[in-house]
């Protein structure tokens with residue numbers, strides 16, 4: 001593993017050299033990318049923070065070194081032959097084309113090496129597959145294109161929430177050379193609400209999907225498991241170090257596959273408990289909100305936020321969509337027709353299309369807000385509104 | 399590449415109908431080769447769109463949905479349009495010449511199996527211009543992304559795959575019939591050149607798995623249009639079933655793309671080492687074992703789907719086993735060069751690079767076989783680097799080696815050796831700059847099939863893209879060299895290469911339109 005260059009090392013090196021050379025260095029830096037780009041030359045897998053991830057890492061290193069050793073011998077003989085037996089140096093070809101002993105040896109030796117590799121691999125695999133005796137279960141559901149985390153505990157209000165990409169579109173949309181915002185440090189690897197788990201506790205993940213296949217990958221846990229619609233996969237982790245860890249969806253899942261990161265925050269037990277209590281209180285508050293009265297302006301304002309997070313990827317910021325795949329909402333018959341029709345589409349989705357059923361994903365307030373927003377934006381002027389209570393009743397009726 | 403030698407009363411017809419109606423194995427071979435080169439440029443230009451978008455973080459050029467169409471079409475065009483037809487073209491030209499047969503056994507079917515292809519690919523490429531765009535679900539087209547969530551054009555994609563499958567099956571039936579029935583008297587199986595052997599085995603693999611591919615796309619068709627739920631859990635089906643069926647085809651498919659390459663380098667290395675191939679018998683046995691193993695390793699592509707532990711272990715062990723026969727082959731090639739008398743003409747350079755870089759791909763393949771480690775590699779750029787190392791400096795380099803090796807026999811002219819070497823070195827440097835850094839990207843955590851990435855992946859992506867453009871544009875030089883050779887050049891002798899052995903080197907250069915009308919004597 002080579003040491004990775006950090007911006008700091010570069011800057012201190014920069015300051016250390018005399019003024020005369022600064023210019024040259026500056027040019028070199030520009031040639032090889034801005035200092036931010038130089039920041040990382042990571043070459044290897046991370047060791048991670050679990051027993052399993054460290055053992056996986058050491059399997060990985062062992063097999064690399066075995067390959068290097070074989071490579072040295074094989075490439076060594078090859079390079080030697082290419083130099084020693086050149087026709088231009090007057091080499092005369094030998095006549096042999098068979099040697100049973102050699103052939104038996106080089107069939108047998110790889111076999112032994114393979115068995116030597118298979119044993120530790122089997123051991124680690126069995127450990128990875130042991131998901132028994134977890135202290136808590138979290139259901140992870142993949143959606144196009146966000147993750148939903150649901151804490152399966154029977155006490156108090158249920159804690160269920162979505163974890164969305166937090167990097168704003170201005171940072172990644174650079175079409176036609178447009179740069180409207182500087183890319184942040186955790187560009188594309190940041191979310192609005194991370195998954196939170198306690199340190200040193202065995203946590204079991206139950207993975208599934210609401211639409212296509214996704215894969216939940218957290219390199220620092222050495223966990224990559226497919227989230228498959230209609231199936232429930234399992235994985236377990238005992239995270240040994242508090243901190244923030246980042247991964248991504250690893251299975252092609254449609255247009256925004258590259259934009260559904262995973263962030264896990266590992267907290268000390270006390271911090272975790274406090275976080276969980278706060279989450280439960282917030283869930284209670286959302287439930288209470290449903291019975292609260294809102295006026296249209298309030299709903300439109302809240303609806304815009306919901307729209308940006310949940311609908312914009314397909315229907316676009318200006319409501320024009322990307323026809324024919326994703327229809328425009330501006331001027332659409334549904335958003336400008338009877339409100340029941342729109343409630344139906346948003347709550348239940350359209351089967352067999354990318355339009356998902358948001359009734360199970362969003363709170364009644366959010367749904368009422370986004371529908372009201374859509375009916376009164378992008379040039380749509382319906383002047384009416386949906387109420388959280390109306391949405392709640394429809395959700396219950398189903 | 400084809401030659402218009404009128405030395406019999408029935409030489410080739412004139413004009414376009416010659417190509418449309420031809421049943422001549424040399425004409426058809428040439429058409430396959432030109433077609434595959436055209437597809438290579440098309441698939442390559444898709445790859446350059448991908449690498450241009452990935453040159454820097456951020457979305458600069460294409461919408462993510464179009465990006466997905468590019469990754470999908472790049473894979474499909476390269477696998478089914480470039481690599482497979484190129485090998486069928488080589489088989490058409492060389493198998494009859496190598497076994498002393500007058501033509502392929504089923505010449506009319508030969509014509510048909512070629513002419514299906516341009517239509518299949520025209521149809522598949524046209525989806526890019528349809529409402530909703532072309533296939534955007536990866537060349538592995540996993541359900542339900544490729545069924546419930548697919549663009550409308552998926553039906554055309556399915557039909558195109560059916561056509562390609564029909565073409566491949568007919569091509570392989572023809573190759574099997576030719577090899578088994580038309581060998582010159584005295585050419586026993588164990589006297590056949592290795593290229594013929596590897597193609598015979600490949601053809602059986604093709605017959606075994608192309609129907610499976612046809613089956614899986616037909617099931618998709620039914621799910622999409624006729625209300626079945628093979629792959630939809632909501633209707634009692636199983637999305638993982640799709641992957642099992644696909645990879646039961648898909649894994650042998652990767653050997654279909656590499657076994658003929660083994661055959662090619664097993665011809666070329668002895669010629670330029672001026673020494674017989676080491677371990678001919680074990681080469682045949684190793685090829686057969688690889689073919690057998692290729693049927694029982696498919697689920698190593700699916701380690702993360704949540705298979706039971708026992709399944710996981712079985713597929714891990716069987717996959718590791720493949721290293722044994724593959725190792726035998728590499729050792730044999732190197733021992734062939736050992737104590738030879740080596741010269742470095744362009745075909746030899748490509749073949750040596752094949753041995754070196756294919757072995758690299760073999761090493762990463764071994765790493766990927768280790769299931770627990772695979773959890774970290776799966777669906778990252780590490781896998782992308784692995785399979786490009788076996789497919790580009792593997793399959794593609796062997797095809798280029800074959801083209802340079804047999805071009806004098808096809809055209810009667812020697813190619814320009816210094817241009818050939820230049821092409822080799824540009825390709826060699828380009829390919830390594832392109833794919834080597836992708837190992838690092840994958841290990842550091844970059845998933846494949848993403849149009850944008852986190853900032854820590856920026857450096858190696860930029861380097862990789864530079865390599866891609868270098869490699870891509872170098873291939874225009876190849877086109878230039880081939881055209882130049884077809885047009886003229888130093889006249890080739892019958893033997894062409896000092897160390898060459900085999901029946902194809904006993905007919906004049908260029909090979910006459912009809913050869914071996916009477917079978918040659920076999921020593």
Ligand SMILES: [Cu+2]
Pocket residue numbers: 142145213214215249250251252253257260
């Ligand atoms: Cu996903």
